Amino acid sequence: MNPLNRRNVGIFVFDGVEVLDFAGPFEVFSRTRLAPGIDSRRSDETAPFEVFTVAAAAGMVTATGGLRIEPHCTFATAPPIDLLVVPGGFGTRALVNDAGTLAWIQSVAERSEHLTSVCTGALLLAAAGLLRDRPATTHWGALDLLGQIDPSVQVERDMRVVHDGAVTTSAGVSAGIDMAIDVVRRMFGDDVAADVARYMEYEVRR
Amino acid sequence: MNPLNRRNVGIFVFDGVEVLDFAGPFEVFSRTRLAPGIDSRRSDETAPFEVFTVAAAAGMVTATGGLRIEPHCTFATAPPIDLLVVPGGFGTRALVNDAGTLAWIQSVAERSEHLTSVCTGALLLAAAGLLRDRPATTHWGALDLLGQIDPSVQVERDMRVVHDGAVTTSAGVSAGIDMAIDVVRRMFGDDVAADVARYMEYEVRR
Numbered sequence: 328m329n330p331l332n333r334r335n336v337g338i339f340v341f342d343g344v345e346v347l348d349f350a351g352p353f354e355v356f357s358r359t360r361l362a363p364g365i366d367s368r369r370s371d372e373t374a375p376f377e378v379f380t381v382a383a384a385a386g387m388v389t390a391t392g393g394l395r396i397e398p399h400c401t402f403a404t405a406p407p408i409d410l411l412v413v414p415g416g417f418g419t420r421a422l423v424n425d426a427g428t429l430a431w432i433q434s435v436a437e438r439s440e441h442l443t444s445v446c447t448g449a450l451l452l453a454a455a456g457l458l459r460d461r462p463a464t465t466h467w468g469a470l471d472l473l474g475q476i477d478p479s480v481q482v483e484r485d486m487r488v489v490h491d492g493a494v495t496t497s498a499g500v501s502a503g504i505d506m507a508i509d510v511v512r513r514m515f516g517d518d519v520a521a522d523v524a525r526y527m528e529y530e531v532r533r
Numbered sequence: 534m535n536p537l538n539r540r541n542v543g544i545f546v547f548d549g550v551e552v553l554d555f556a557g558p559f560e561v562f563s564r565t566r567l568a569p570g571i572d573s574r575r576s577d578e579t580a581p582f583e584v585f586t587v588a589a590a591a592g593m594v595t596a597t598g599g600l601r602i603e604p605h606c607t608f609a610t611a612p613p614i615d616l617l618v619v620p621g622g623f624g625t626r627a628l629v630n631d632a633g634t635l636a637w638i639q640s641v642a643e644r645s646e647h648l649t650s651v652c653t654g655a656l657l658l659a660a661a662g663l664l665r666d667r668p669a670t671t672h673w674g675a676l677d678l679l680g681q682i683d684p685s686v687q688v689e690r691d692m693r694v695v696h697d698g699a700v701t702t703s704a705g706v707s708a709g710i711d712m713a714i715d716v717v718r719r720m721f722g723d724d725v726a727a728d729v730a731r732y733m734e735y736e737v738r739r
Contacts, residue, residue, distance in 0.1 A: 347560040347710075353600055354598070357599070357600075358598065365674040393584070395602060466734070499733065
């Protein structure tokens with residue numbers, strides 16, 4: 328029942344996650360279709376991604392601004408993740424010191440094809456040692472902090488999306504949309520990426 | 534406890550609502566602050582909006598792509614709404630014929646300061662008779678349908694945000710972000726609008 332060999336996209340959610348940080352990539356990956364247009368989006372037939380949210384434990388998650396979401400699965404119950412999205416938000420401030428979260432991100436990163444972050448989600452990747460000696464970016468308000476967490480990170484201050492091998496980080500909040508579209512482009516080509524951007528009426532920024 | 538005379542922003546959610554359609558405006562309105570920068574966003578002290586989601590009835594809502602959200606209130610329990618956001622998504626196809634939904638939108642519109650839509654949310658406003666003789670827009674794939682639902686609507690085919698008195702409609706999906714920032718600009722001025730866009734690292738498109 329998975330004719331496309333669909334990739335599992337796990338989006339990490341936690342209390343204090345910034346709404347657009349997770350919702351932007353959720354929108355892009357869940358609405359990507361290999362067949363263009365609008366009708367192809369009425370079904371999952373040509374959807375190359377299976378997208379779900381993952382929290383540390385069961386129970387509702389409260390995002391920034393009070394949006395309440397119900398995660399699809401937990402660290403313990405999540406299926407294998409091919410592409411991990413680590414969003415940001417003020418909630419990351421506590422999680423950079425949370426051994427359980429960092430260990431989970433490390434274990435997923437070891438087995439996934441793509442590791443991505445939006446905004447201050449990069450702080451979690453850095454704290455987990457996953458940005459060592461890599462170029463990376465984050466929200467403009469956290470660029471210095473990123474370099475403090477891991478001084479070996481080459482902090483990119485003027486890029487919206489930074490891609491280094493299997494790791495893609497992005498600037499703040501809305502840049503997660505550009506990041507996700509860039510990942511789609513690298514995996515499925517310019518036409519598929521342009522089609523989901525057109526569907527979303529989004530103009531990609533570099 | 535409401536020193537700013539905060540405006541209540543109600544965001545309608547329903548099964549099949551497009552994720553970014555509601556999440557974009559949720560992000561903009563909930564992260565707007567009258568004091569600039571990042572620290573002002575650590576509290577609600579200078580937040581001019583109180584943002585909540587509203588569904589027809591209690592219970593979880595499943596957005597497009599399967600994102601599960603828990604509405605803050607229902608048609609029956611929602612506080613007075615000053616600014617209504619009607620998002621789009623395939624779920625609107627059933628709702629354009631749902632008398633209860635249309636009656637609720639009409640009753641909120643009568644008492645609110647601002648009536649807004651994103652994407653195919655405009656179809657619901659049109660079906661509720663709220664776009665009569667007005668310029669309006671919607672997702673590019675639904676422009677013809679908008680004119681069919683109410684032939685008196687002046688369908689704007691090349692605008693991202695259309696503002697006519699108390700009614701603001703926007704083009705597809707990501708255009709809801711521009712719509713919300715435009716409403717912030719009209720209510721609180723260029724600086725406050727530019728500050729939330731900068732916080733979100735979003736470049737407004739016209």
